[in-house]
Amino acid sequence: MSGLEVLVLTGPGLAADQGLLAEITAAECERLGVPGRLARADAMWEELQHAGREERAIVALPGPEPGTRALMTRPGPHAARTVWYDIAVTGPAETAAGSVHQAGRGIWGLAWAIRHAVHRLRHPATRIAYGALPEQWAELRLPADHDGPPLPVAVLIHGGYWRSIWCADLMDAMAIDLAARGYAAWNLEYRRPDRHGWAATVSDVAAGVAAVKGAAGEHGLDPDRVAVLGHSAGGQLALRAAADHPGIALAVSLAGVVDLAEGELRRVGTGAVPAALGGTRAELPHVYTASDPRARLPLGVPQLIVQGRQDDLDLIDFNRRYAEAARQAGDDVVHLERPGDHFAVIDPGAQIWHETVAAMDARLRPGTSG
Structure with missing residues (x-):
């Protein structure tokens, strides 16, 4: 994939400034180290057919025109290279096999769509279903040419304030980095409560974590060295999973929402x-008690609580007080607070991420440099 390029196509009638989209495309392609360009595509099918025969990652913003949107389900060589992106919330949309649909993240979401389009071609993952529903899967990435002892597993649980517009692609870069460092990265997707209810989210995360054991033999995973890492809202889900699921070796909260009761009030x-x-907690006290990491202390599982100092001040406060409360309750806790914003904690280029992996290595891969 050394010659990989990015092509961003915008369909007719798209309500977005082309100059701004071009700026985002250029900046993100520079960050990823790939050439790229944005083009209007009144004849999008012809563009897709041409691009599908070349070494290109395609991001297509179809716009509102029905004929253009109908192309999302059309198969062809382009499909495996295409991420369809709607700036506004559309709900789920059917696409041809191999392609992906994202929606509702606004203009900034174009950057995430470009990242996902590149990552999935540069570093393909194996998708493993843990249930029969469309969102019940994990993507597994392993170290290149692995043929050694069973690998420690990093289960990744994405955030997005439990909303369906945010998906497992948020953790792509982390998964790729962890696999390169010697971990099996298990990037978990799950049903979000805005469409499916809280019980579905909880049961999916539990099933997705448990599925690691079933995949261990076939893929060379060590079920006794499983870390669960969650970002933002995923931090809450990771800590709850660790409290509920026996055998988790380490729970890692990355800028996590670790105090639901106070989070509701604020x-x-x-x-x-x-x-x-x-x-609210007043309306659903048992749900909050079961779900709130702060209320579940002590978890009885070693924890790594990571927080960027330039993040939301409420999250900084929650994480500081949570770490202290966990220690007081008798849990084994490392609190890592370093410079960085809300996304630095999942950015492989950030110093806070390097320190996070070093702390993980100390637990799961002693003797390695991280």
Whole structure:
């Protein structure tokens, strides 16, 4: 994939400034180290057919025109190279086998679509279903040419304030980096509560974590060295999974929402906590008690609590007080607070991420440099 290029296509009638889209395309391609360009595509099918025969990662913004949107389900060589992206929320959309649909992340979401289009071609993953529903899967990435002893496993649980517009692609770069460092990266997708309810989210995460054991023999995974890493809202899910699931070796919260009761009162994420859980703590006390990492202490599992200093001040406060409460409750806790914003903790280029992996290595791969 050394000659990989990025082509961003915009369909007719798209309500977005082309100059701004071009700026985002150029900046993201430079960051990824790939050439790329943005083009209007009134004849998008012809562009897709041409690009599908070349070494290109395609991001297609179809716009509202029905004829263009119908191309999303058309098969062809382009499909495995294409991420379809809708700036506005559209809900799930059917696509041809091999392609991906993302929606609702606004203009900034184009950057994520470009990243995913590149990552999935540069570093393909093996998709493993842990259930029969469309969102019940994990993507497994392994070290190149691995043929040694069973690997420690990093289960990745994405955030996004439990909302369906954010998906497992948020953790692509982390998964690739962890695999290069000697881990088996198990990037977990799950049903989010805004469409499926809180119980579905909880059961999916539990099933997705448990599925590691079933895949261990075939893929060379060590079920006794499993770390669960969650970012933002995924931090809450990771800590709960560790509390619920016996055998987790390490729970890692990356800028996690680790205090749901206080998060509800402070309306973090514009009311994300009661929206996800289905109501307030006063209305659903048992749901909050079962779900809130702070309420579950002691977890009885070693924990690594990671937080960037330039993040939301409420998250900084939650994580500091959570780490202290966990220690007081008798848990084995490392609290790592370093410079960085909300996404630095999942950025392989950030110093806080390098320190996070070093702390993981100390637990799961002693004697390695991280």
